Amino acid sequence: MKTLLIGTLIIMSTIAYGGTVKIGWTPYTGAAGFNVYVNGVKNGPFTNNSSASVSVVNGINSIYVTAFNAWGESPPSNTVTTPPILSTAPAGTKLTITATGLIISGP
Numbered sequence: 001m002k003t004l005l006i007g008t009l010i011i012m013s014t015i016a017y018g019g020t021v022k023i024g025w026t027p028y029t030g031a032a033g034f035n036v037y038v039n040g041v042k043n044g045p046f047t048n049n050s051s052a053s054v055s056v057v058n059g060i061n062s063i064y065v066t067a068f069n070a071w072g073e074s075p076p077s078n079t080v081t082t083p084p085i086l087s088t089a090p091a092g093t094k095l096t097i098t099a100t101g102l103i104i105s106g107p
């Protein structure tokens with residue numbers, strides 16, 4: 001029996017570090033996996049129900065997530081935009097984008 005995807009994907013957080021962004025989203029019932037699109041290019045599939053790490057380029061990156069199962073692919077989540085990666089930031093610096101702003105943490 002095939003199960004339709006029901007719900008809305010919402011990206012809840014992103015953390016940028018060293019050319020990689022960790023994306024966190026709301027869990028999605030009925031999904032077999034997820035695709036993360038960075039600048040329109042599909043990354044995946046990912047089987048974790050709420051997060052994935054993807055590579056990004058230096059500059060502004062546009063990211064959204066879709067869920068999929070045997071019936072097809074869901075509509076896209078909200079789109080988040082990452083800031084340019086700071087090439088002069090010390091190793092271990094993390095940029096966290098939340099609904100309320102940008103958090104920079106690190107050594």
